[in-house]
Amino acid sequence: MERGRPDLRGPGETFYDTDDAGSIGDSRWRAAGRRGRLAGRLLRSAAMLGFEVLKTDPTSRARRGRLTTPHGEIETPVFMPVGTRAAVKGITPDQVVATGTRIILGNTYHLQLRPGAELIEELGGLHRFMGWSGPMLTDSGGYQVFSLSELVEIDDDGVSFRSPVDGARMRLTPESATAIQNRLGADIIMCFDQCPPHPCEREAIEVAVDRSVRWAWRCKEAHGRPEEQWLFGINQGGVHADLRRMCAERLAEVDLPGCAIGGLSVGESHEEMMEVVEDLCPRLPADRPRYLMGVGMPRDIVAAVLRGVDMFDCVLPTRNGRNAYAFTATGPVRLRNHQYLRDEAPLEAGCDCMTCVGHSRAYLRHLFMTGEMLGPILVSIHNLRFYQRLTARLRDLIEAGCAARIMDEFPVAAAREDTDEESHS
Amino acid sequence: MERGRPDLRGPGETFYDTDDAGSIGDSRWRAAGRRGRLAGRLLRSAAMLGFEVLKTDPTSRARRGRLTTPHGEIETPVFMPVGTRAAVKGITPDQVVATGTRIILGNTYHLQLRPGAELIEELGGLHRFMGWSGPMLTDSGGYQVFSLSELVEIDDDGVSFRSPVDGARMRLTPESATAIQNRLGADIIMCFDQCPPHPCEREAIEVAVDRSVRWAWRCKEAHGRPEEQWLFGINQGGVHADLRRMCAERLAEVDLPGCAIGGLSVGESHEEMMEVVEDLCPRLPADRPRYLMGVGMPRDIVAAVLRGVDMFDCVLPTRNGRNAYAFTATGPVRLRNHQYLRDEAPLEAGCDCMTCVGHSRAYLRHLFMTGEMLGPILVSIHNLRFYQRLTARLRDLIEAGCAARIMDEFPVAAAREDTDEESHS
Numbered sequence: 123m124e125r126g127r128p129d130l131r132g133p134g135e136t137f138y139d140t141d142d143a144g145s146i147g148d149s150r151w152r153a154a155g156r157r158g159r160l161a162g163r164l165l166r167s168a169a170m171l172g173f174e175v176l177k178t179d180p181t182s183r184a185r186r187g188r189l190t191t192p193h194g195e196i197e198t199p200v201f202m203p204v205g206t207r208a209a210v211k212g213i214t215p216d217q218v219v220a221t222g223t224r225i226i227l228g229n230t231y232h233l234q235l236r237p238g239a240e241l242i243e244e245l246g247g248l249h250r251f252m253g254w255s256g257p258m259l260t261d262s263g264g265y266q267v268f269s270l271s272e273l274v275e276i277d278d279d280g281v282s283f284r285s286p287v288d289g290a291r292m293r294l295t296p297e298s299a300t301a302i303q304n305r306l307g308a309d310i311i312m313c314f315d316q317c318p319p320h321p322c323e324r325e326a327i328e329v330a331v332d333r334s335v336r337w338a339w340r341c342k343e344a345h346g347r348p349e350e351q352w353l354f355g356i357n358q359g360g361v362h363a364d365l366r367r368m369c370a371e372r373l374a375e376v377d378l379p380g381c382a383i384g385g386l387s388v389g390e391s392h393e394e395m396m397e398v399v400e401d402l403c404p405r406l407p408a409d410r411p412r413y414l415m416g417v418g419m420p421r422d423i424v425a426a427v428l429r430g431v432d433m434f435d436c437v438l439p440t441r442n443g444r445n446a447y448a449f450t451a452t453g454p455v456r457l458r459n460h461q462y463l464r465d466e467a468p469l470e471a472g473c474d475c476m477t478c479v480g481h482s483r484a485y486l487r488h489l490f491m492t493g494e495m496l497g498p499i500l501v502s503i504h505n506l507r508f509y510q511r512l513t514a515r516l517r518d519l520i521e522a523g524c525a526a527r528i529m530d531e532f533p534v535a536a537a538r539e540d541t542d543e544e545s546h547s
Numbered sequence: 548m549e550r551g552r553p554d555l556r557g558p559g560e561t562f563y564d565t566d567d568a569g570s571i572g573d574s575r576w577r578a579a580g581r582r583g584r585l586a587g588r589l590l591r592s593a594a595m596l597g598f599e600v601l602k603t604d605p606t607s608r609a610r611r612g613r614l615t616t617p618h619g620e621i622e623t624p625v626f627m628p629v630g631t632r633a634a635v636k637g638i639t640p641d642q643v644v645a646t647g648t649r650i651i652l653g654n655t656y657h658l659q660l661r662p663g664a665e666l667i668e669e670l671g672g673l674h675r676f677m678g679w680s681g682p683m684l685t686d687s688g689g690y691q692v693f694s695l696s697e698l699v700e701i702d703d704d705g706v707s708f709r710s711p712v713d714g715a716r717m718r719l720t721p722e723s724a725t726a727i728q729n730r731l732g733a734d735i736i737m738c739f740d741q742c743p744p745h746p747c748e749r750e751a752i753e754v755a756v757d758r759s760v761r762w763a764w765r766c767k768e769a770h771g772r773p774e775e776q777w778l779f780g781i782n783q784g785g786v787h788a789d790l791r792r793m794c795a796e797r798l799a800e801v802d803l804p805g806c807a808i809g810g811l812s813v814g815e816s817h818e819e820m821m822e823v824v825e826d827l828c829p830r831l832p833a834d835r836p837r838y839l840m841g842v843g844m845p846r847d848i849v850a851a852v853l854r855g856v857d858m859f860d861c862v863l864p865t866r867n868g869r870n871a872y873a874f875t876a877t878g879p880v881r882l883r884n885h886q887y888l889r890d891e892a893p894l895e896a897g898c899d900c901m902t903c904v905g906h907s908r909a910y911l912r913h914l915f916m917t918g919e920m921l922g923p924i925l926v927s928i929h930n931l932r933f934y935q936r937l938t939a940r941l942r943d944l945i946e947a948g949c950a951a952r953i954m955d956e957f958p959v960a961a962a963r964e965d966t967d968e969e970s971h972s
Binding site: 466481 | 632633634635636637638639640641642657661662666669670671676677678888889891901905906907909910913914916917919920921923924925
């Protein structure tokens with residue numbers, strides 16, 4: 123079992139193990155093989171994983187924290203870009219780093235479909251496979267099984283489904299999803315859960331909560347690398363406060379080192395989402411990181427940080443970026459609009475990303491109007507940088523004790539204009 | 548009229564004018580407007596354009612030279628990646644620079660279709676528009692009109708065609724193609740020519756040669772910025788040595804500062820292409836750069852360098868890269884092949900590009916098999932670096948007086964296995 127262990131390591135101490143993980147710029151593909159990986163494991167200690175709350179905002183429930191992982195430290199609140207199939211879409215690892223990103227997310231479901239966890243393990247694990255040397259989190263596949271597969275059959279033991287790639291019958295259980303994540307080797311792994319759709323009958327959500335808790339016990343039992351990977355539990359319960367609370371109480375007994383809030387950003391309103399977050403956060407262990415899965419739009423992230431959430435992931439910066447939608451502090455810029463035809467300004471005034479520093483809105487619009495793939499790339503880079511600027515500024519303001527001032531600096535976080543339709547497309 | 552002027556400038560002297568051209572990393576979008584561009588023009592002198600043959604290989608006709616342009620120097624032989632629509636497909640300007648590229652190519656035809664030369668000029672010219680601060684060459688559109696348009700009607704004055712974008716009737720003449728290139732502002736611009744297809748009746752080629760020469764006179768007459776842009780003539784004549792020679796003699800009377808060989812790489816064999824190059828090069832002015840347009844595969848480039856060609860452009864590194872075809876010194880790697888499933892080696896041993904330094908063949912194959920856009924990006928980067936490594940090594944070997952040794956170091960340059968079908972896809 124892992125817990126927050128802030129006191130076991132000195133300030134500024136890192137456990138960055140490039141020989142084991144592979145790094146950007148590492149050319150020693152053959153030299154650092156299985157032997158290197160085994161050697162790396164021996165170097166590791168239980169102190170490689172930890173979480174520390176450094177400061178709490180006096181005017182809200184916002185927390186400033188630090189996660190320690192075998193691949194480096196993460197300052198929280200943190201936004202994690204999604205690298206579903208071992209790649210942040212269209213962005214090279216050094217470009218991802220340049221956006222200020224410190225941890226990225228991979229997907230058990232997609233990686234097991236192609237190329238398979240055995241192959242990735244054989245090639246040195248997901249870090250080395252994709253050339254990412256920093257911290258990483260893998261999702262368990264629970265959400266994707268239900269949202270992306272066909273012919274899904276669920277029972278108390280696990281889930282059977284048909285592969286969307288080749289139609290083959292596949293099965294995920296708490297044990298297999300955990301074993302896959304052990305093979306992929308991310309620093310943080312997730313319990314296999316059942317994520318009900320929205321809207322959904324209360325009875326079905328009760329079943330999903332019960333199953334997710336019982337599966338969390340099995341994931342913990344099956345977890346083969348607890349010294350190197352933190353296993354987070356996932357809270358379910360839809361928008362029902364009593365079910366969420368009950369789920370939190372039962373997961374507390376499983377005693378996992380991190381608490382995720384799942385089953386949100388599936389179609390409910392911003393207000394419904396925030397009601398859950400506000401009611402639930404004070405009932406989660408204060409010494410463990412809180413991760414709101416799949417969220418979200420800037421105002422969702424800001425509102426959740428102010429309610430005590432530490433971690434986020436979302437496809438929006440890259441997905442919207444590929445569709446000519448740029449995030450800015452004052453609201454979206456939709457680059458296909460004719461108004462940008464001769465606009466020499468950068469996407470966002472004051473942004474320090476390579477897109478804003480080197481290119482005009484007029485140029486970016488041209489790229490989208492002519493179908494040049496550089497358009498999606500450049501706007502994805504800006505959007506990732508925007509999310510990292512937003513969360514970095516949140517961290518600064520929490521340290522300064524005035525987190526709510528983020529609304530002044532990023533008015534988009536207070537706006538209502540970004541509809542659910544955008545955030546869940 | 549411009550000529551080679553190697554003696555008017557000292558060694559190492561450059562004329563890099565970032566205020567005028569815009570640069571990668573230039574955030575002064577608004578500060579450097581029209582006033583900045585006019586000021587830049589006043590700073591320029593006729594010495595900004597020049598060509599110098601530094602060394603001739605004793606065992607071949609290969610030349611080692613240096614082109615001077617308002618945006619920097621170019622060491623020749625040089626390979627120019629193609630940025631058809633103001634973007635090298637999928638590659639950011641800093642990534643292009645990192646491959647060793649010093650000059651890129653844009654296309655009058657595509658840029659006039661979208662977004663139009665007027666707009667690009669209004670936004671500061673093509674350099675600033677696309678964030679490329681180095682030297683640039685624009686093609687005149689002659690080749691594209693005939694290869695890409697519908698309902699092409701040609702007469703002695705120019706060419707009318709239907710836009711493939713919106714079906715609108717469009718017209719290019721020597722005067723308008725030159726005016727467009729004056730607006731785009733590339734360092735080297737091309738005469739508007741008539742490029743006959745292959746195969747083609749001799750009579751039709753004779754007409755094309757005659758027309759291209761008469762159009763070259765008109766382009767020269769229409770050229771509005773001869774102090775800042777070098778206008779190159781284009782030799783036509785298909786695979787007929789007598790027509791090529793006659794064209795060269797007549798173009799010598801036009802007295803343009805660079806000599807392009809057009810109308811090749813349109814379906815003829817490697818041997819036919821080289822017969823033309825071998826016969827023609829000694830008949831071109833020795834003090835002016837020679838540019839073999841649209842060529843080609845590594846062995847085409849090497850063979851043409853050994854026969855005295857200085858400049859090349861081709862879409863193959865990026866087009867093939869997008870299709871999982873990687874160039875290496877020993878031949879192509881087709882990344883979709885099953886044999887690379889668990890191949891931990893880099894694309895090419897010893898290559899210093901970011902793709903080879905950071906990623907395995909197995910990972911690149913995974914990206915293509917799952918349709919991740921990062922695959923085309925990473926292989927395009929490698930392929931561009933391969934072409935730059937090849938031409939850089941050619942320059943070194945010419946300086947060392949042993950250009951033909953390139954065949955030992957890059958066996959692919961001597962191989963026959965890369966069929967025309969690949970190079971003209």
